[in-house]
Structure formats: structure tokens, C-alpha cells
Amino acid sequence: MALYAKAADILEKAEQKQGAVKTLVYDSKFANVKQLFALVCETQKYSSVLAELIEATKLLKQTKVKMSQAKVLVYDLLIGQGLKCGGPWKVMMMKHRARLEAALARMKIKRKVTRNKDLLPSGVQAAEDGVHLPRYVRVNTLKTTVDDAVDYFKRDGFAYLGQANRPDDLELKAKSFVRDLHLPDLLVFAPKTEFHEHFLYKAGHIILQDKASCLPAFLLDPASGGHVVDACAAPGNKTGHLAAIMKNKGKLFAFDLDAKRLSTMSTLLLRAGVTCHQLANRDFLKVDTADPEYKDVEYVLLDPSCSGSGMVCLGKDSSSPDQEKEQRRLANLAAFQLRCLNHALRFPRLQRLVYSTCSVHAEENEKVVAACLQQNPGFRLVHLLPQWKERGLEPFTQCLRASPTKTLTHGFFVALLERHSGAVSTAPPSQEETVISMPSPEVTSVTPSEEAEEKPAVVPPEAQRNSDSEEEEMMEEEEAEMKMEVKTNQVEGQVKTGDGAPGTKKKRKKKKKKKKKKTTTSTPAKVE
Numbered sequence: 001m002a003l004y005a006k007a008a009d010i011l012e013k014a015e016q017k018q019g020a021v022k023t024l025v026y027d028s029k030f031a032n033v034k035q036l037f038a039l040v041c042e043t044q045k046y047s048s049v050l051a052e053l054i055e056a057t058k059l060l061k062q063t064k065v066k067m068s069q070a071k072v073l074v075y076d077l078l079i080g081q082g083l084k085c086g087g088p089w090k091v092m093m094m095k096h097r098a099r100l101e102a103a104l105a106r107m108k109i110k111r112k113v114t115r116n117k118d119l120l121p122s123g124v125q126a127a128e129d130g131v132h133l134p135r136y137v138r139v140n141t142l143k144t145t146v147d148d149a150v151d152y153f154k155r156d157g158f159a160y161l162g163q164a165n166r167p168d169d170l171e172l173k174a175k176s177f178v179r180d181l182h183l184p185d186l187l188v189f190a191p192k193t194e195f196h197e198h199f200l201y202k203a204g205h206i207i208l209q210d211k212a213s214c215l216p217a218f219l220l221d222p223a224s225g226g227h228v229v230d231a232c233a234a235p236g237n238k239t240g241h242l243a244a245i246m247k248n249k250g251k252l253f254a255f256d257l258d259a260k261r262l263s264t265m266s267t268l269l270l271r272a273g274v275t276c277h278q279l280a281n282r283d284f285l286k287v288d289t290a291d292p293e294y295k296d297v298e299y300v301l302l303d304p305s306c307s308g309s310g311m312v313c314l315g316k317d318s319s320s321p322d323q324e325k326e327q328r329r330l331a332n333l334a335a336f337q338l339r340c341l342n343h344a345l346r347f348p349r350l351q352r353l354v355y356s357t358c359s360v361h362a363e364e365n366e367k368v369v370a371a372c373l374q375q376n377p378g379f380r381l382v383h384l385l386p387q388w389k390e391r392g393l394e395p396f397t398q399c400l401r402a403s404p405t406k407t408l409t410h411g412f413f414v415a416l417l418e419r420h421s422g423a424v425s426t427a428p429p430s431q432e433e434t435v436i437s438m439p440s441p442e443v444t445s446v447t448p449s450e451e452a453e454e455k456p457a458v459v460p461p462e463a464q465r466n467s468d469s470e471e472e473e474m475m476e477e478e479e480a481e482m483k484m485e486v487k488t489n490q491v492e493g494q495v496k497t498g499d500g501a502p503g504t505k506k507k508r509k510k511k512k513k514k515k516k517k518k519t520t521t522s523t524p525a526k527v528e
């Protein structure tokens, strides 16, 4: 019963957007987190189907349980393990079993399907069946080289198939890998290849990061020794990538509003061997771009909070959102994103800025860029990666889009703005507060609206999604564990990747057990 009660509690909190499922499960302190996580995710996936069954059988009225409890119980009874545990709840549910099974059978006949999974909403089904994204592994060149990492994986039993030459080469069988088509520091493995326990991951030699999420730092390509701003930086995958490209030389100013995420980020950057960064727990919109400290900033990476609509993610809320609410949410996000962009373009020596989102909505992508260019005529778009197939929506084909079907990545958008020679930033404060009008499909104009008065410096949490990859969500959960491990990892991290395996798997497991016994915590470095 404890499992179902916990799962129902987490499901309810997740549906009220009180946190990511993984984080809520981790925080619950439940003994078997894997079992709890699987149950919550599966129930969430079938949420709309379960709600229909519960409604059809009037289960809430007859049992007096809450909707979230009913969903978890009905899921496990009809689709999952068959209520293996459950105490009094099991007894209660068994009384309704026949009626629930009949309702499920009727639903399948009505929808002309035979399998339970065919009842899932189309978006969830696509994630289930269709798209198994490759496992992308970014080699952290601050700690090792791509060649050394390749050698290590080969010795670890993986078959190296060389440099990928065409998109099909990225569709790999288990235990094989290639070098990516576009990104020199990226290795590509078969979907779901598990690396969270791998030595190279634990030691910060590899970062598990979706290919699309590697594009912003790669395209910004800051000079080693340069001054760079990462405006909305946590949990810092792109910051770490920037530092690697800068070879840890120069200054990397990273801001984020969320202290908890910054603390995770600090731990992760430490593990990745990043030293050129300076973290600040600040609202980027309040950063004084004229401060002499930023006088040499030439590069900005802006990856602000967005709707996260590009994320291929199981366990996403599958219920169809209220369209009006969704439009309001997108309008708020777009207004925030445009304000961030306009603000970022104010750094007096800025030369290049990358704007990215993990959203598929034009409102957050091309339309934001269009409005920004209109307000900042001193900047223009750079045509990115000509060989990249999926382009920004017309007329913004200089930008890149990414998607599971076309680029085998999560949905993503990247634009690179550069200053015209000699131009200075022009966006006046009055324009900064304008937002993009939403209704027109081809909006490139800027319309002051009521929202403009509200000046949303901070997007409400329920409107934003801050993780652009499975790994970033994992980071939040791993925070506590990593804080304990980071000291040991630093020592292990000194082992050169190419020097051969640092011991057998058995030994590594032993080491891991030992590490877990330690309780050292690390203080976030340089967080202002």
C-alpha cells in the first residue's frame, strides 16, 4: 500500500507541476525508487485512458479514493503488475476488477485496437514506438581526448564503426558506436545505452548530452581566452561545453535565477574540470551590461526557459492542454525570451550571440528572433551548418531546427546573431518591453500589448521547462549523490582515459560502495 500511496502523492504533485517526477521520486526517500519511478511514469503515460476508465465505472464515487490514487491502482490492476501488493486497497480494487476490465475491453473495441499501448495518445505513442534517439556522448575535452575515449570504449567491448558519413550511420545496433556526423567531440551509441554507472561518466570524462543541446556552444565557438556570458546557465551542460571549447582560458560568466540548480551546476562543473567560470545566482535581466566587468564580453549564449515542447519524453502530461491557456503561456515565455535577447545584445563589445530553445513553437523561436532583429538592426543572422537538413521556418532558414524524425535528436532551435561591423546596440528601453503578437501565423512585427506592462522578468514556474535533456533532469536527482562522490571522482578523474581500464568492474563496484559510505559535501564554488 505504501508504494501506491507514495505513487499517487507524486502523481498528484507532478500534475500540479510541483516538480519533475524524477525529483519528486528521489525526494520521497522511498526505499525502492526505481519501482516507484516506473509506476508513476507508467501511470502518467496512461493518465487520460485511466481517467476515462475511472469515469466510466464511477470508481471514485464507489470507493471514495482520490483520482490520483485511483489512477495508480487501476493502472497496476489492468495494465501493470496486477496489484501485487496493496493491502486494503487491493481488497477494495478486486471488487471492481470485473467492471474495470469490461470498461477497458469496451474502450478497445470502440477504438478498434487490441493492445493497451494502442490506447495511448498519439504523442506518447510516438515516443514509445517510433523514436528511439541515439545515445549521444560528448567527450569532455578538458579531461580527455576523443581518441582516448574511443580507445577506452573499444577496450570496454564496444565496436567502433569509425566516422559517420550520413544520417543513417547514426542508427546503431547495441554495443556499437561512431563519431558524429557534425560535431567533432560527440560519439553516438545505440539508443538507451546505459552510461550513468560508467567510469568515464562518473569521472567527468564524458557528458551525456543530446546532440541538439551540443549545438549552441559548438556554433557560438568562443575563442580561447575570450569573455563569454551564459545568461541562463543551470544546470550547465552548455557552460561546460563552452569551457571545453575555450580550453578553460578566458572568463565564462554564468547566471541563473535558481539557486538549487546553480548548486547542482557547481558540482557538475567541478566534476567536469571547469575552472574558467564565475557563477552568479542572479536575474540575468538585472545584470548591468555596462558594468566594466563585462566590457570585454564578445560572446553570449542565451538558452532561456522555454515550453520544452521539443522534448521527447515519456511520462509527459499527455492530456490535451487548454488551447487558450497554452497560448497565454507561450506568449509569456516569448515575451520573456525577447527581453532576455534584447538585454543580451546590450553588452557593448558583443560580437556573436547564440539563442536556443528546446521548443518546437515558432512563437518561441523564429518569431522571437524576428522581433529581436527588428529592434536591433545592428545585428544579423548567420547562416549555420549548410549541411544540416532541418532549417528554421521560412524566411529564417539561416537558423537550425532539430527533431527526432529529421535529425534524430530532441526538438530544438538555434539562431546565431552577429553584429554588423561597426554597429552599436540600439534597442531602446521602450522597445525592450514590447512583446510579439501571437495570433498571426507569419508574425515578424512587434505589437505592444497588455502583457508588456507586466514586464515578466521571471517566467512563472508552471509556464517553463528548464531541462533540455534526459540527462539534465537526471542531474537534479543525482545532485546529492554527486556531492558525496565528487571528491573521490576528482582523484579518479586524474586517471588518463587512454591509460587503460582503471580496474575491473568488480573493483569499480567496490569503490562505488565505499564512496557511498562517505558523507563529504561540497560547497558550491563561486556562487555569488
Ligand SMILES: C[S@@+](CC[C@H](N)C(=O)[O-])C[C@H]1O[C@@H](n2cnc3c(N)ncnc32)[C@H](O)[C@@H]1O
Residues within 6 Å of the ligand: 231, 232, 233, 234, 235, 236, 237, 238, 239, 255, 256, 257, 258, 261, 282, 283, 284, 285, 303, 304, 305, 306, 457, 458, 459, 465, 466, 467, 468, 472
Ligand atoms: C533551459 S534552462 C538552461 C539550460 C542550460 N543552458 C544548460 O544547458 O544546462 C533555463 C534556465 O534559465 C533560468 N532562468 C529563468 N529565468 C531567468 C532569469 N531571469 N535570469 C537568469 N536565469 C533564468 C532557469 O532557472 C533555468 O535554469
